[in-house]
Amino acid sequence: MRKLYLLIWILLFTSFLKAQDNNGPRITALGNAGVALQDVWSVKNNQAGIAGLLKPIVAAGYENRFGVKELSTQAAVFSIPIKDYAIGAAFNSYGVSDYREIKTGLTLAKSFGPKLFLAVGLNYHQLKISNYGNSNAFSIDVGLQYNAFPKLWLGSHISNPNQARYGENTDQIIPTHIQFGANYIFSEQLLITTELEKILDAQADFKAGIEYKLIKFVALRGGISVNPFKQFAGFGLNYQRVNIDFAVASHPVLGYSPQVALGYEF
Template identity: 75%
Template sequence: MKKLYIFIFFGLLNFGLKAQENYGPKITALGNAGVAIQDVWSAKKNQAGLAGITKPTISAGYENRFGVKELSTQAAVFALPVKSYTIGAAFQSYGVDSYNEVKTGLSLAKSFGPDLLLAVGLNYHQINITNYGNANSFSVDIGVQYRVLPKLWLASHISNPNQSKYGDNTDQKIPAHIQFGGNYIFSDQLSITSEIEKVLGNDADFKTGVEYKVVKFVALRGGVSVNPFKQFVGFGVNYQKVVIDFAVASHPVLGYSPQISLGYEF
């Protein structure tokens, strides 16, 4: 069975389905277009967004990719504001005992007034394959968000610009990518977010999503991405410091990936 898992995982690597970032159900439901959003899950998407957090916040999420338990992802994020700074932490685990990837990140975000947010992050990557050993590496992130108009945020994020990989004797590279996008807040009820993402060695992907608050504490979300074409839908409930988010991503070939998170604002 272990050999079967290893075979499956290496097949997925060749198919382009290596472990992907779990950005949390809120950002996922928006088509993963969250580079210009301020949220605790910005700890994984664009750490600059953490500077918009005003209270200590924690959240944990679970994704069941394509309905296959062995492809599930567990993730957790934390944000701690300290004056004009915010300290962020993120954790993600993917796979099974035979093949497992773990990513741990720490970040520091700072607000330069109400319109400019900057951040840097350091990530520690681990990969373990039974009977093949393990490897580890580090990568860095750089993020910025800037409010160019009262209702419009623009943002950019660069991940792993030094193109780190798992050791000198392996071709297993950590994805390097750049994202650029915006978030237009029409009102307290309606916002639209979009971004373009370019992963080194792959074609660029365009993503967009919309959030509509039915009432103050209930939000409906939907989004799409074009490469490949995927659809997303979800909702969020933010009531008395407890935040519950849910999303479903639809892949044109592999099917549906539901995910959920539970958070708390202290």
């Protein structure tokens, strides 16, 4: 029983970090600075980004948090463009049978021409703790991306502005995140992305990442975040319709968290 209580405490502690919501290896490798990117994993980071995708994409990922199996995260996403709209969905599961957080989200994004993307998302949260019962809640997301200049994209996103929280069975909260950022596409080979994130009742965090394509279907990535200082690295393989992405995040105290994802473009 003591081991169970210790495990639940660790899970509760790490659940206050946004990292337990798997953003996909590409965004993770870029320091989690993905608010201005267009990617299928944008459905979990800034839903407006899926409005820039031209084909249906599905992807699934796994993260082994800090090398501890009990802190693993499984995630799946997909996006389908329909004329000027895009529909997306995301699933995220974190924890073990005695403590588990599950988040399911649906997104509707719209492109207003090639320069402006808007999106709104609805999320259903479930929290299951053995001997304490289950709790659930609904939250919303609102996202925007704007192509200010030919090579410069700006993005903003807010999650849980309604400050939803779980029920009476637990004091666990659902954090409210506010993000602003930009990415600059220097060429077909080089991209730099930045983001400023503020979690209510916590200090702001600045993130930055760089992506360089060695060849058309191989990309190398790296990134940092400053609060706390963390380092990220990874790579991506995009061959025909199959995408394989890998990333590893380094926390100064808790250690390394590798993750991998497989995607398919229809």
